Amino acid sequence: MKKYLAPAVALAATLAAGSSSAIEGPAAALQNRTIAYVLSSEYYALYQTKDAKAECPTGFNDGPREQFKMLFPDDGTKRTVVDTQLAREAEVWFPTLKPEAFPFKEAQSKIAPGANLDGKVGPNDFTSPTGEPGIDNQLYRAIGCIYNYRDGGELWIITTKWRQQHNFNRTIIELTDVDSLVNDDDVTVTTYRGLDKLMAGATGAEFLPGGSQRVDTRWGKEFIYKFHGKIVNGELITEQGELVLPEMAAFEDPSVLPYRSAMFKLKLTPEKAEGVIAGYFDIEGWYRQLNQGWATHHQSYGQESAPSLYRALYRLADAFPDKTGKNTAISGALDVKFTQVFVQHPPQETSEAPAKKLIQVAH
């Protein structure tokens, strides 16, 4: 494609120069055919218009407080805590798929960011904001009209904030076998959990490339996954595979965000990688992180009724059917930004090494 040629050649030249470890500057990010990025921003991939009328023409969903008021109006009826507050609380932790009286407002837009996960263009699929058809993002239908996840909502604000603040959530992707950040038909992407803080700039408002992250190979083993992929015109596209992201939110109570199948689709530069981590979320796992990671008040302020959403997730689920044919996963995507980082792996120790040391000591 001609229009990509000029910048592509320029960038390739820069990166080729950067292959020497002695050269500094942005090009130094790619060293020994390796470049890494740390996750610094994360939102659910939603298509949002300013007044929301296009995608949520009847408004946003009610949350726990609104539903409670409808179920138990202040009409003088005497009720017990067990029958009201605790009963609703139990529904959060023991949700059912039985129909409920509350209407659920699904996002109505035909546009949504994400990725074409199944390689097909179906009637329920979306078109991406850039015009790509076949986007699988049923999670958007489920949460697109819940204020919590929209611009300014409670979780919209603090999911990424706590991603940045808690080292538990430090997620790194390391790209190896990289010959070029512009076009490369075979690269390997490995995810790790990092151990260090993000490197903030002098203003504190942004995270900067060039920081360092040590890989957590001890407690972070469960977050190590490998993906094969390619880079086309500066965009990394991986094959799909299992992925679990650390997701600690409130009260130092760690949880995880489980994808049954995920892929990275990221525009790469020597300094950042931006795009989506798209895939099929395991519904039970996703629902668990919602309630384990976030407190009641987050759901209340964000007008997010967990029991109602649980029903919507299964209603819109589109992959990984169980033995009965019921889908157990829902397509979705995270809108992510990564910042270039230097990864430090722990020194490798061969299995013979400790024995040798002992022998030396004994002698």
Next chain:
Amino acid sequence: MPLLNRKRLCLALGFTAAIALAACSGPTSEAAKSSAMAIKEPDGGTPKRLRLLTADQYLNTLAYVFGPDVSPETRFAPMTRTGGLLSVGTSLGGVTDAQMEQYQKTASAVATQVTNAGNRGTLVPCTPADAKAADPACAATFIAGVGRLLYRQPLTAARSKEFVDEAGEAAVRLKDFYAGLGVALEGMLLSPKVLLVTETSEPDPKNPGRERLDAYSYATRLSLFLWNAAPDDALLKAAESGELNTDQGRAKVVERMLTSPRLEAGMRAFFDDMFAFDDFNNLAKDNSIYPVFTGVTAADAREQTLRTVIDQLITKKKDYRDLFTTRETFISPSLAALYRLPASPGWTPYEFPADSPRVGLLTQVSFLSVHSHPGRSSATLRGKALREILLCQTVPRPPANVDFSAVENPPPNLKTARQRVGAHLSTPVCAGCHKITDPMGLALENFDGAGQYRDQDNGAPIDITGVLDGKEFSTVAQLGTVLHDHPQLPSCLVKRVFSYGTGSLTTAKDKDILAYLDARFAANGYRLPDLLRTIALSRAFSEVAPPPVKTAAAN
């Protein structure tokens, strides 16, 4: 020409030849070494000084006397940089009311910490008979021990009694022995004899008609020079015993001090002073231009250079000139981001690869960022710093009517610093100075105002070729080598170390001793510990010269 002057001239020429020989054939040349070692040490001393303790000297002394936990948060007024050193400025000027207030607050805080319930058991060597009353015997024990270390010599009986009486009176009034002791300690810490170093002399029995520093003054000069703190107990004992009055005794004491871990603190203080790192206290970068340069970066940049210097010169005892060609240094995570390197938490040793543009102190973030503007690099400031700080040359101040518009609002066609400062070279009033600063400053243009590497400036390639005092270079590594071989590089260090140690501006009268020290430094392979030893044991360091009639411009 009078005979004496002719002899001096020959001697000076001899020194010059020895230095040149050493510089050409390297420190391993036995001929150069024996030639330099054969040079006789010239006569002459340095003036007695009245110096104000710096904040670091004060705090280092407190840390030795009372332990590192007694560390008041204090910031003394900045000194005036004189002859390239703040330490020389300590002997100029007075103490203002505001400074006295700061000293009083600090003294009060220290006295409270020393005598509080948590520390008194350790820091007061006796227990009063009644903690609510005066105890002259216990107070006298404490005051004698602490007073000797703070005053840098034993207290006179009369002075000691005054403090004991003061402690007793306060204890009675406050009904608290330790509160009374605190009052006396506060008084000691505020004493001019503690805050000011007053050097005193005595007739020199080996050189009739001449004066030498008395043993306590010599001990204090030695300790401030090598440790940046007041003398310790052993050094005071050496003064008391007369050991410091013998050549053998002095050599033994100086050797102990040079091998002490406290030498590191002393030399960090010296290089922090020589490199004018107090500029870091006011260093600010434009966050929008250099977002990666934070307050942590600035502190780490200063620390990186000091660590490198101590590692190379004290730990590894390397050639001073190699500081400007070495690729060995230390890295912290904050700095690593500027150098575009991975780093582990804390400080780790690091060696830049052979083809890296980072070589020597000139390419460290400290030098590059301090000698730049908040939002851009400065070939002129860097060139000026190189000449003034490292070569002890003087670059005249710009004329009052200088037109900065070519640099601050450059025409768009002037993309690189070389093009912008080129405007100076075509203006006669500017060219005189810029010709001596810009060529080597432009060699560092591959590094922006925060010290980050770049190969272009406003999209234009950067030309870093230049010339330093007749030696051409085309890479920054070559600039380091040219500087390494510059004869004024080691002699500038000699001048600064001598001036720092004696607390005096060097003048034309010091020409012979500086030439002698230059020759010995070269003969010893430009090793800093050897230079320190030579200076500390020199007659110029311990003998007293009459103060100059008028201050000569030393630089």
